[in-house]
Amino acid sequence: MIETAGLTRKFGDVIAVEDLSFAVSEGEIVALLGPNGAGKTTTVRMLSCLIAPTAGRAWVGGYEVHQDPTAVRAIVGVLTETPGLYKRLSAQHNLRFFAELYGIPDPDRRIEKYLRFFGLWARRDEPVAAFSKGMRQKLALARALLHEPKILLLDEPTAGLDPESAKSVREFIAELKGEGRTILLCTHNLPEAERLCDRIVLLRTRLIAEGTPEELKRRLFGSRVVVELANPRPEIVEELRLPGVKSAEHSDGKLWVEVEDPRFVNPILVRRLVELGAEIISVREAETSLEDVYHELMEGDSAQD
Numbered sequence: 001m002i003e004t005a006g007l008t009r010k011f012g013d014v015i016a017v018e019d020l021s022f023a024v025s026e027g028e029i030v031a032l033l034g035p036n037g038a039g040k041t042t043t044v045r046m047l048s049c050l051i052a053p054t055a056g057r058a059w060v061g062g063y064e065v066h067q068d069p070t071a072v073r074a075i076v077g078v079l080t081e082t083p084g085l086y087k088r089l090s091a092q093h094n095l096r097f098f099a100e101l102y103g104i105p106d107p108d109r110r111i112e113k114y115l116r117f118f119g120l121w122a123r124r125d126e127p128v129a130a131f132s133k134g135m136r137q138k139l140a141l142a143r144a145l146l147h148e149p150k151i152l153l154l155d156e157p158t159a160g161l162d163p164e165s166a167k168s169v170r171e172f173i174a175e176l177k178g179e180g181r182t183i184l185l186c187t188h189n190l191p192e193a194e195r196l197c198d199r200i201v202l203l204r205t206r207l208i209a210e211g212t213p214e215e216l217k218r219r220l221f222g223s224r225v226v227v228e229l230a231n232p233r234p235e236i237v238e239e240l241r242l243p244g245v246k247s248a249e250h251s252d253g254k255l256w257v258e259v260e261d262p263r264f265v266n267p268i269l270v271r272r273l274v275e276l277g278a279e280i281i282s283v284r285e286a287e288t289s290l291e292d293v294y295h296e297l298m299e300g301d302s303a304q305d
């Protein structure tokens with residue numbers, strides 16, 4: 001549903017996005033995850049035809065973005081960083097204005113549907129100026145959905161919201177995915193990406209890595225085994241240079257051993273430890289958080305610059 005090939009955007013000498021290629025399939029929710037300045041908003045602006053790519057191509061719903069902007073706009077709902085609502089108009093008027101712009105048939109029914117969906121129906125006649133940030137964000141989401149787009153581009157939908165509002169916005173996004181919509185979610189919030197998304201595209205100007213959260217963890221860390229010892233002896237790590245063992249460290253009475261294929265290496269590792277007089281309490285696979293992966297990948301990349 002969304003595809004980019006070598007997508008690049010420069011602003012003068014600044015390269016905001018470089019040679020970005022990724023795809024989002026129908027019904028998928030993919031996170032475009034990266035720190036501030038990574039190029040997420042620039043990517044969304046290219047995908048929603050607000051700015052043209054400097055190089056490369058992008059297709060949304062089968063239409064190439066800078067060749068068929070009208071067709072793209074009709075099937076895409078966009079939530080931008082600054083929702084740009086009319087503060088003096090009521091929630092209902094804001095949506096009606098947008099519905100007219102889009103030529104939406106039977107707008108009142110749609111407006112009611114989405115105001116109810118986001119819990120704003122009772123406040124429909126109040127001016128947006130009186131709304132909290134969370135309510136405004138929900139209204140902006142309602143506006144992005146009003147023309148029933150199959151594809152949604154959501155740029156930092158929970159940024160700047162209090163935890164309660166952020167939680168309810170996330171719940172709505174999960175619900176939208178349940179309806180089979182295709183969603184590209186830009187965020188610098190790692191737990192959000194992990195919780196909501198099928199796949200993650202890590203971006204920092206260039207694509208750093210992509211995969212499911214599980215794949216990203218595995219790719220970076222391989223498998224790590226934690227061996228708990230009753231008689232810890234830090235020097236023991238020196239004796240663990242075995243085939244298939246990538247590294248071994250000792251901390252807090254535990255050995256952290258990075259191995260290539262645990263099914264093959266663990267038996268050898270355990271035999272070796274027993275030979276060395278280690279009293280093993282337990283052997284288990286170490287949990288890796290995606291946060292470790294994120295920092296490692298982002299740091300690893302800057303080392304190359």
Ligand SMILES: Nc1ncnc2c1ncn2[C@@H]1O[C@H](COP(=O)(O)OP(=O)(O)O)[C@@H](O)[C@H]1O
Nearest residue numbers: 011014015016035036037038039040041042043
């Ligand atoms: N209109 C613009 N003019 C000049 N530089 C820009 C413009 N928009 C974005 N940039 C630069 O492009 C880079 C990526 O920005 P952006 O896409 O907003 O990142 P993100 O959304 O990931 O925080 C930044 O270095 C930013 O300063």
Ligand SMILES: [Mg+2]
Nearest residue numbers: 040041042081
């Ligand atoms: Mg941004």
